[in-house]
Amino acid sequence: MNYLQAFITGGILCAIGQFLIDKTKLTPARILVTYVVAGVFLHLFGIYQPIVDWGGAGATVPLTGFGYSLAKGVEKAVAEQGFIGIFTGGLTATAGGIAAVILFAVVASILTKPKEK
């Protein structure tokens, strides 16, 4: 059942993205930015947590989930450290993903050749 819920939640979030690509002038980069910022505010307003509780990875894997992590991290840091947490919380919670993506990108650029045009 968990898998079906993840499939439905993730599927809907991606279908919305496709709708935005086809029906508006939003470029892929703008869609990614919109999704992350939306994830932050949806968590701030208490809307995203129920979606994560129901959809699991279906809600955390799309980029709204990245925004959700940022907001959740900052919420936790502010609760624990007060004012300084406003600055440290977001990146602390997402550090693993950002570090991984930079590492793999640099390794990939060294090990592979650009595609012949």
Add this chain to the structure above:
Amino acid sequence: MRMNPADYKAYADSFSPPSKLWRNMLFAFVIGGGICVLGELLLTLFSTLGFEKDECATLNCISLIFLSALLTAFHLYDNIAKHAGAGTLVPITGFANAVVAPAIEFRPEGMVLGVGAKIFSIAGPVITYGIIASILAGLCYYLGGLL
């Protein structure tokens, strides 16, 4: 007949079947949903291995980024993306692809201004506005806590 790009698009669109949007959305739904199911499988795997819930989420994120980097390096991710559209863009794998693909493409321009700089051509805006939003959210949590 001369046309500006916007007029041309409207003209061209008038010949494409109206079902194209639904077809694209279905592909995005199935492939994006599939990537999330893979994420759910990985979450189950890590939790079986005894990791805490937060650790599972981070490991899941790192694993999906690794898989995406691997597929991008073999030029396979773009082939899937051609059919999946937002289905491969919106998940974290799409973000990883947007970082790894320019790293590979701009390697000939050098490690610093090629790889190092171009890595952030799409990730930069995402991280920048994500952090600004998280600071605003943090300010709200902080002020909310003072009340």
